[in-house]
Amino acid sequence: PVVILPPPSVNLGNDVVSCQTPNVHLDAGTSGSIYNWSTGATTQTIVATAAGTYWVKVGNGICTDSDTINIFQSVKPQLGNDTSLCAGQHKTLSAPLGGTSYQWSTGATSQTISVSTTGQYWVSVNWGACQTKDTINIAIIPPPNVNLPATAHICPHDSIKLDPGNNTDAAYLWSTGAGTQTITVFSGGTYSVTVTNQQCSIRDTIVVTGTPPIAWENKIELCDIEKYRLDAGIAGVRYLWSTGDTTQMIDITGSGTFWVMINNNGCI
Numbered sequence: 001p002v003v004i005l006p007p008p009s010v011n012l013g014n015d016v017v018s019c020q021t022p023n024v025h026l027d028a029g030t031s032g033s034i035y036n037w038s039t040g041a042t043t044q045t046i047v048a049t050a051a052g053t054y055w056v057k058v059g060n061g062i063c064t065d066s067d068t069i070n071i072f073q074s075v076k077p078q079l080g081n082d083t084s085l086c087a088g089q090h091k092t093l094s095a096p097l098g099g100t101s102y103q104w105s106t107g108a109t110s111q112t113i114s115v116s117t118t119g120q121y122w123v124s125v126n127w128g129a130c131q132t133k134d135t136i137n138i139a140i141i142p143p144p145n146v147n148l149p150a151t152a153h154i155c156p157h158d159s160i161k162l163d164p165g166n167n168t169d170a171a172y173l174w175s176t177g178a179g180t181q182t183i184t185v186f187s188g189g190t191y192s193v194t195v196t197n198q199q200c201s202i203r204d205t206i207v208v209t210g211t212p213p214i215a216w217e218n219k220i221e222l223c224d225i226e227k228y229r230l231d232a233g234i235a236g237v238r239y240l241w242s243t244g245d246t247t248q249m250i251d252i253t254g255s256g257t258f259w260v261m262i263n264n265n266g267c268i
């Protein structure tokens with residue numbers, strides 16, 4: 001005889017979104033069949049207690065059927081603890097993936113946003129009929145006040161004080177290793193300072209140029225020569241000789257006392 005077996009029919013229903021911890025009763029139907037669930041269960045029914053994808057295969061003799069269902073659990077956004085940013089920095093705020101829609105306090109509807117200004121930010125995430133929300137406060141720390149001139153000039157045997165400006169409770173670190181607000185330098189060079197206000201740092205640099213001193217012998221003896229050339233030794237500045245000349249070099253032809261006055265960026 002030929003036996004006609006009714007085919008099993010499995011319908012686990014539509015996908016489910018749970019606002020709390022899932023506790024979903026799944027029924028494969030078709031009593032008296034053989035069941036094989038993705039969980040390893042072999043019963044007609046199971047209880048899904050976690051989000052995930054569940055499937056079942058039902059066998060009735062040589063006839064089989066199967067079905068799959070997805071169970072989602074709403075996830076609360078975790079924007080993190082309140083935090084501070086340095087001026088000019090950005091922070092990316094992210095809501096959980098998988099939401100059906102997003103609404104930020106800024107009006108954005110994306111899954112992530114980038115923020116760079118002081119304020120309170122919140123996001124509301126819809127998971128079907130469920131909704132979750134979180135809030136974070138962002139504070140922007142103003143940068144330290146650092147204002148070194150680009151250049152400065154120092155005269156021979158002189159000094160100059162470098163001051164980037166006062167910043168209450170700020171830390172200073174100079175390229176010389178000094179940790180004070182100001183330093184005094186006695187020679188030309190490139191000097192930099194890093195000023196840190198809380199976790200925010202600003203670096204500035206100044207180039208100090210120096211005028212080298214004139215090094216002449218105090219006394220020169222001439223022996224039967226027509227002339228002797230005196231060189232002030234610094235090109236590109238202003239000169240005034242005791243002879244009235246204004247050039248870098250002069251030629252002398254007789255005995256005497258000679259002087260030169262050099263004006264280099266205010267250094268005499």
